Amino acid sequence: MSPRKIIIDTDPGQDDAVAILLALASPQEIDLLGITCVAGNVPLELTSKNARIICELAGKTDVPVYAGCDRPMGRELVTAEHVHGRTGLDGPDLPDPQMPLSDGHAVDFIIDTLRTQPAGSVTLCPIGPLTNIATAFNKAPDIVEKVHEIVLMGGAYFEVGNVTPTAEFNIYVDPQAADIVFTSGVPIVAMPLDVTHQVLVTKPRNKALRALATPVGTAVAQMTDFFERYDREKYGSEGAPLHDPCVIAYLIQPDLFSGRHINVEIETTSELTMGMTVADWWGVTDRKANATFIGGVDSQGFFDLLTERLARL
Ligand code: RIB
Numbered sequence: 001m002s003p004r005k006i007i008i009d010t011d012p013g014q015d016d017a018v019a020i021l022l023a024l025a026s027p028q029e030i031d032l033l034g035i036t037c038v039a040g041n042v043p044l045e046l047t048s049k050n051a052r053i054i055c056e057l058a059g060k061t062d063v064p065v066y067a068g069c070d071r072p073m074g075r076e077l078v079t080a081e082h083v084h085g086r087t088g089l090d091g092p093d094l095p096d097p098q099m100p101l102s103d104g105h106a107v108d109f110i111i112d113t114l115r116t117q118p119a120g121s122v123t124l125c126p127i128g129p130l131t132n133i134a135t136a137f138n139k140a141p142d143i144v145e146k147v148h149e150i151v152l153m154g155g156a157y158f159e160v161g162n163v164t165p166t167a168e169f170n171i172y173v174d175p176q177a178a179d180i181v182f183t184s185g186v187p188i189v190a191m192p193l194d195v196t197h198q199v200l201v202t203k204p205r206n207k208a209l210r211a212l213a214t215p216v217g218t219a220v221a222q223m224t225d226f227f228e229r230y231d232r233e234k235y236g237s238e239g240a241p242l243h244d245p246c247v248i249a250y251l252i253q254p255d256l257f258s259g260r261h262i263n264v265e266i267e268t269t270s271e272l273t274m275g276m277t278v279a280d281w282w283g284v285t286d287r288k289a290n291a292t293f294i295g296g297v298d299s300q301g302f303f304d305l306l307t308e309r310l311a312r313l
């Protein structure tokens, strides 16, 4: 089977970094057309720098990296340095990138790619706030029907919020953009906190990453050692949740995951519940299903896949 053409839209962030590395390590399954960066965990200047740092760590400097939107569509930017550190990639000491940003805006790269690739051949993989994706859909409505699928990290139902009592960070930062994406009609697979909180980098798993004894394995172990602090303190978790790599692992081995095709709507009005993903998991409304909402994962199978693939870099 030919590799799936994807664009990763990202706000690195340690977990974004692991997702990018997993994609770069899996060329048989994934043809990474480009990386588009958005403001989120840290400001755009840092997310677009961090994406290049990760490409160079993997030795894959031929992947174009674009800078995109530096703020949400209709709200002030909220960042997460308290989780990811000042740089967004705290943990390892990685050199500044030598590879340049690609010319042009990330939104135009998304539009141009969808207009030039065969219709229905490109999957969008947003793992940060959805600002770039929604802006592209607004600027070029003709591309919406050309998207094969959107596989994203965002939202929560049973796990409720991680940035407010009701909202997950990616959706909360730009709820207007999320509403545009979830009402676009494009087939969506959503990886909410309900599943990402099941894939924790426990001490044995961190040890297995260090045991790779490669620059990638060591850097990922150092990233997750740093990144786990927030979830350990807040949730008593046994390690860092690898939110974003769930998106890439799904593309490679979908049978690791399970979920339901349900209606998901985004709160964009009430400040009390702003950014909440109102997921009709129990089918109590007649609202049309618009997303496959993932709730289960074989977490050890996920880590076995991740570790085996990272060993290839
Ligand atoms: O809530 C988790 C999400 O927010 C992840 O994508 C993480 O990188 C941050 O962007």
Ligand code: CA
Pocket: 010, 011, 012, 013, 015, 016, 041, 127, 128, 244
């Ligand atoms: Ca992210």
